[in-house]
Each structure stands twice: as C-alpha cells, then as structure tokens.
Amino acid sequence: MPTIVLHDLTLGYDRHPAVHHLSATIAAGSLTAVVGPNGAGKSTLLKGIMGTLPPLTGHIVRDRTRIAYLPQQAEIDRSFPIAVHELVAMGLWAGIGPFGRVTATHRDLIAKALAAVGLTGFERRSIAALSGGQLQRVLFARVLLQDAQVILLDEPFTAIDARTAADLLAIVRRWHDEGRTVVAVLHDMDTVRAQFPETMIVARELIAHGPTRLALTAANLLRARQMCESFDDAAPVCDVPAKGAAA
DSSP states (O other): OOSEEEEEEEEEETTEEEEEEEEEEEOTTOEEEEEOSTTSSHHHHHHHHHTSSOOSEEEEEEOSSOEEEEOOGGGSOTTSOOBHHHHHHGGGHHHHOTTOOOOHHHHHHHHHHHHHTTOTTOTTSBGGGOOHHHHHHHHHHHHHHHOOSEEEEESTTTTSOHHHHHHHHHHHHHHHHTTOEEEEEOOOHHHHHHHOSEEEEEESEEEEEEEHHHHSOHHHHHHHHHHHHHOOTTOOOOOOOOTTSOO
C-alpha cells in the first residue's frame, strides 16, 4: 500500500491557495525530492502532509504511522535558552510526552543520536553557540530519536558546509536503505539527480512526478518557473473546481 496519497489537494492560508488541486502518490519506502521555484508551495506541501496545515479542498491519505519533520533552520528560535541535549530530547516526546521524565536509558539514546551526527561532547552547549552546520546536525539527531517510518525534510542541506551536507546525506541514504519513506525539499539539482530516485516538481500545482531521470527535465523546470511567475498572490479565495469536475 502507498504511504501517502494526495487527492485533489489544495493548501493555503486564509483560503488563498499555495498548493492548488494537487494529486500524487508517494510510495512506501521511496526517496523523493520536492523541487520548484521559491514560493512554489514546497514547504506548504510538507506541512500539509505532516498534518499541521489542514486542506482547503481534497484530502491526504496516510498510513497510521509516525511522521518526523525537520523544519527549515529559519523556523528555529536560536535565542531561546535551550541546550543541545534538550532540543534533541524533543524527539522522545511521542513516547514520553513533553513533560515525561528523561531516564538514563533516554540519555543514552540522546548520546547515541549525537554521536551518529558527529556531535559527541556538545550535549550542554547552548544552541545559540552553534554554527549553522552544527545546528542542522542537532536537528537530524532529533529526527533520529523519533524513529519514524515517514520523514519529511525541509531544505536539509541549505546553508551548511559540504562536509556536513555529505554526513547528513549519508543518514538520509541509511533511512532509505531501512525502508523508510523520505520526502525532502531541495534546491540543488545535482544532488537530486545523484541521490534521489524520485522527484516531484511543484509550482503551486504539480508539474511532474516520477523517476528523477524522467521528471527532472529542463522543460519541466522552465514550466515550473513560468507557472510561479504568472501566479497572482492577490488572487481571490480558491473556488476553481478540480480538473474533470462539473462546472
């Protein structure tokens, strides 16, 4: 059975569409890149799949399984007084709750997650003192602790050094090897072509979806850019029927 089915999905804010009548199936165990111009609705799509943004129209069908979400770094308040081990421990909330007691076993899991991302010894450091690459490693450690079957990554390799990107990409490949479903918003087309077997191109609506070698073409990328350039952000509320629907 597919892990994620998007059926006539429209997502937006104040009923203004950011993703418009999108239908697609993301198969269980797939490794999918979501690409498109800035403002194409890629991050909005991940939030819809995660369940934090309800559809305006259509629906999403998901397996009853845990979903892990890695946000963009811009969504993390680095001035908040929290230590690395506390941020990573949030990955345990699904099991122990936000106010559950962190036991010695949990602390061992946190240490192993930090070791897996190359940050042993950083447990007590404030997140405000971290570099961009170090913070991204911490966020990956938090996802590791969630042990989810579906993993959503929003720009996981943006604004970090090449070594950190390579280390984190190795973790993504390991998740894929373990049969987990990984969906990642990406901007580097070379990385997409080399590392992601499936690609979804989004430009407010679905432009292409399928094997990367077929979907990620110059013609599809040009069409996506043209679609975003022509989209009117001041358009009225979404009342356009789905394709094939009665007028």
